Structures are given as C-alpha cells and as structure tokens.
Amino acid sequence: MAKNYVILISGRGSNMQALIEAKLPGRCAAVIANRPDAAGLAWAQARGVPTAVVDHKAYESRDAFDAALAVEIERHAPDLVLLAGFMRVLGQDFVTRFDGRLLNIHPSLLPAFPGLRTHAAALAADVKIHGCTVHFVTPALDCGPIVIQAAVPVLPGDTEADLAARVLAQEHIVYPQAARWFLEGRIGIVDGRVALAGAATAATALRVPQA
Numbered sequence: 001m002a003k004n005y006v007i008l009i010s011g012r013g014s015n016m017q018a019l020i021e022a023k024l025p026g027r028c029a030a031v032i033a034n035r036p037d038a039a040g041l042a043w044a045q046a047r048g049v050p051t052a053v054v055d056h057k058a059y060e061s062r063d064a065f066d067a068a069l070a071v072e073i074e075r076h077a078p079d080l081v082l083l084a085g086f087m088r089v090l091g092q093d094f095v096t097r098f099d100g101r102l103l104n105i106h107p108s109l110l111p112a113f114p115g116l117r118t119h120a121a122a123l124a125a126d127v128k129i130h131g132c133t134v135h136f137v138t139p140a141l142d143c144g145p146i147v148i149q150a151a152v153p154v155l156p157g158d159t160e161a162d163l164a165a166r167v168l169a170q171e172h173i174v175y176p177q178a179a180r181w182f183l184e185g186r187i188g189i190v191d192g193r194v195a196l197a198g199a200a201t202a203a204t205a206l207r208v209p210q211a
C-alpha cells in the first residue's frame with residue numbers, strides 16, 4: 001500500500017512546496033499549521049491537498065496543544081510526519097508517540113547553532129561553512145539522528161538574508177531527498193545513527209554544491 005505523509009508548517013511553507021513538488025513515492029495526506037494565517041496553507045489548498053489548523057493559541061498548555069495536534073495527525077495515520085518550518089517545540093510525549101517517523105529540517109549544520117536566528121549566529125561566529133540538516137526528532141531540541149546535511153560557503157559581505165537564501169535553496173533539495181529515502185524504506189536507525197540501505201551510502205548524505 002502506498003505510504004502517506006503529513007507536513008506541519010507555521011508560515012511560508014517553501015519546504016512544504018519542495019516536498020510536494022518532488023513527487024515523493026507516497027501521498028501527502030494533509031498539511032497542518034499551528035497558525036491560521038500560515039501562508040503555505042493557501043498554496044496547499046490550491047493544489048487539492050487537505051489542510052487543517054491546530055492553533056496553539058487556543059490551548060492553555062503546551063501539552064494540551066501537543067495532544068490536539070497528535071489527534072489531528074493520527075486521523076491520517078501517516079507513515080511519516082515532516083516538520084517543515086514548524087516553529088513550536090514539541091514535548092516528550094508527542095515526540096515519543098511519533099518516534100522513528102518524525103523528521104525536521106533545521107537551517108544550520110547541527111549540532112552547531114540549534115534554536116532560532118541560525119544565520120545571524122553563523123555570521124556572528126564567523127564560520128566559513130554553514131548549511132542545513134535533516135534529522136529525526138528526539139525530545140532534546142534540534143538533536144536526533146542526522147539523515148543528510150548540505151553545506152554552503154559563508155561569503156565575505158554576506159548578510160543574514162543572503163545566507164538564509166543560500167541555505168534555503170539547499171533545504172529544498174535535501175529535505176525531499178531524505179523524505180524519499182524514508183518512504184522507500186531505505187532509512188533505519190542503528191545504535192542511534194541513521195543507516196542508509198541500498199545504493200545510498202554515507203557519502204550521499206553530505207551535499208556540497210559547487211559554488
């Protein structure tokens with residue numbers, strides 16, 4: 001039976017678009033946002049993808065929000081849940097419930113620069129290489145087994161916006177790649193690390209585009 005996946009967004013949804021446009025071997029069962037004004041919702045609706053909103057502001061506690069979100073996700077019985085610019089921290093119960101089928105994209109080369117404003121942090125640290133990471137979600141923020149990373153140069157004179165755009169272009173490549181591997185059943189977690197089966201080797205989990 002064809003696998004299905006659910007995408008969680010909070011805003012623009014460009015990673016969501018990249019995932020849906022990648023024609024993954026599975027069906028996008030729903031796009032769910034925690035904000036009713038998330039711009040990505042309209043894009044999904046226009047393409048006939050079911051959407052839902054679980055507004056975090058309507059819940060008194062983080063746990064109550066997490067529980068309502070989990071119910072909405074489970075309605076679709078997804079094989080895979082993709083956090084795509086989803087800007088809420090998810091609690092331990094939620095993460096445990098979706099253990100092994102919850103992926104996130106983060107705009108830095110983890111474990112460097114977890115949290116927010118990663119591009120500003122990279123510029124402040126004067127690093128020469130920056131990038132993005134797709135990883136399985138574990139209870140600790142921006143941790144978890146790494147599936148794939150893409151590296152980009154930090155160029156003299158770069159602004160935060162320059163760097164964000166350079167990284168985002170890579171996000172749109174590596175996130176669909178990671179989702180494809182998962183949906184093809186080629187990703188496993190062995191001893192807390194991601195193991196890639198088949199033709200994909202460890203080297204393919206590092207993307208270093210030519211300038």
Ligand code: GAR
Binds near residue numbers: 011086107115168
């Ligand atoms: C992306 O850069 C994504 O990596 C980042 O938010 C942006 C969302 O853009 N996610 C995080 O910072 C998660 N902590 P998008 O809505 O256009 O995909």
